[in-house]
Amino acid sequence: MTAVGYSRHGDPFVLEMNSKYPRPVPRDDQVLLEVYATSVNPVDYKFRRHWMPNFLLPKPKIPGADVAGVVVEVGSNVTKFRKGDRCAALLPLLGSQWGSSAEFVAVRESHMTLIPDSISFVKAAALPLVALTAVQSFDHLTMERTKGKKILIQAGAGGVGTFAIQYAKNVLEMDVATTASPSNFKLVTALGADRVIDYHTEDFSELITDYDVVLDPMSWTYEHLTLNQGKNVLKNNGGHYLNILSSELVNGKEKTVGFTTLLNIVKHSIMNVFSPGSLAKYSLICVRPDGDGLARVFDLVDQGKISSVIDPQIFDLEELSDAHMYLERHYATGKVVVRVKQTQT
Numbered sequence: 001m002t003a004v005g006y007s008r009h010g011d012p013f014v015l016e017m018n019s020k021y022p023r024p025v026p027r028d029d030q031v032l033l034e035v036y037a038t039s040v041n042p043v044d045y046k047f048r049r050h051w052m053p054n055f056l057l058p059k060p061k062i063p064g065a066d067v068a069g070v071v072v073e074v075g076s077n078v079t080k081f082r083k084g085d086r087c088a089a090l091l092p093l094l095g096s097q098w099g100s101s102a103e104f105v106a107v108r109e110s111h112m113t114l115i116p117d118s119i120s121f122v123k124a125a126a127l128p129l130v131a132l133t134a135v136q137s138f139d140h141l142t143m144e145r146t147k148g149k150k151i152l153i154q155a156g157a158g159g160v161g162t163f164a165i166q167y168a169k170n171v172l173e174m175d176v177a178t179t180a181s182p183s184n185f186k187l188v189t190a191l192g193a194d195r196v197i198d199y200h201t202e203d204f205s206e207l208i209t210d211y212d213v214v215l216d217p218m219s220w221t222y223e224h225l226t227l228n229q230g231k232n233v234l235k236n237n238g239g240h241y242l243n244i245l246s247s248e249l250v251n252g253k254e255k256t257v258g259f260t261t262l263l264n265i266v267k268h269s270i271m272n273v274f275s276p277g278s279l280a281k282y283s284l285i286c287v288r289p290d291g292d293g294l295a296r297v298f299d300l301v302d303q304g305k306i307s308s309v310i311d312p313q314i315f316d317l318e319e320l321s322d323a324h325m326y327l328e329r330h331y332a333t334g335k336v337v338v339r340v341k342q343t344q345t
């Protein structure tokens with residue numbers, strides 16, 4: 001089959017298209033999907049550009065965690081899906097060689113769901129990783145009800161942010177503040193943000209006080225400001241910080257979870273046991289595949305409560321290097337989708 005992969009880590013040009021990849025053979029609990037669309041997430045370019053041992057990231061690696069396609073083969077233990085079904089999934093991020101930047105991918109039944117007819121392959125491929133990240137983050141909330149509570153969602157125009165704003169507003173009925181560039185104010189407001197902060201000229205930690213929740217896709221730079229005791233961004237009593245483990249290249253080095261994060265996790269956990277209410281709660285989230293969770297997301301999209309936010313620039317599979325570069329250089333708004341097979345649906 002044709003796929004785009006890399007055998008060594010590096011810049012986007014290590015990605016090469018090759019028509020000689022073996023077609024995956026599904027195990028008993030898997031189906032083989034013919035891929036119609038995939039999307040690029042920051043994790044794809046981060047794994048590509050940083051060395052990782054083969055047991056975590058076997059090579060050659062075909063990147064791509066989001067997939068939307070059609071079932072062409074079914075393993076003997078699979079009960080929920082049949083040949084011809086339109087399905088989508090989030091694939092496991094680590095340990096797997098075969099991603100979705102390929103004509104075919106083998107997917108575990110428990111990671112998949114059917115795509116409702118109202119959702120195109122392109123729209124479906126934009127959802128799994130970012131939607132499950134947001135939903136699994138919100139699952140950590142322990143407050144009795146979310147209605148009317150205040151949430152700050154950082155990076156509102158990004159993949160995670162565009163989904164999370166809609167979910168927080170339309171499902172959790174929260175009062176939503178977000179950070180964005182002025183060019184994206186209209187978008188994030190249309191998605192449901194009640195308050196928008198221009199992160200280029202304003203410091204959110206001076207403007208936001210006593211919030212109930214912060215969902216932070218910019219934790220590599222905003223964690224210390226958010227949890228700074230002098231700032232009161234979050235309520236100590238009942239506030240909750242949701243860190244989704246972001247990172248960024250700073251002077252050629254990936255700045256990510258450091259000692260501060262570990263200290264904060266320990267400090268906030270201990271204080272919440274021995275002195276509840278004295279510090280905000282702290283959760284660190286790593287997204288995981290979940291077919292049932294994705295089915296609930298697609299229901300919300302089917303009902304019109306949430307929509308897929310896709311950058312107008314859609315790439316073809318042979319342009320995967322360009323798609324990586326486009327997201328990596330922060331040119332995108334919403335999700336960067338890669339079309340693998342041309343279709344009207």
Ligand SMILES: NC(=O)c1ccc[n+]([C@@H]2O[C@H](COP(=O)([O-])OP(=O)(O)OC[C@H]3O[C@@H](n4cnc5c(N)ncnc54)[C@H](OP(=O)(O)O)[C@@H]3O)[C@@H](O)[C@H]2O)c1
Binds near residue numbers: 133156180248330
């Ligand atoms: N733990 C997990 O399981 C998990 C899951 C998903 C994502 N993540 C991580 O979360 C991060 C975000 O993911 P994503 O998919 O949303 O990325 P993305 O789509 O690339 O997000 C880009 C957005 O970030 C915004 N942005 C850039 N600098 C900012 C700043 N200083 N303040 C506020 N916003 C800023 C930009 O907004 P403007 O365009 O408006 O300037 C842009 O729209 C990544 O580091 C990713 O690796 C982790």
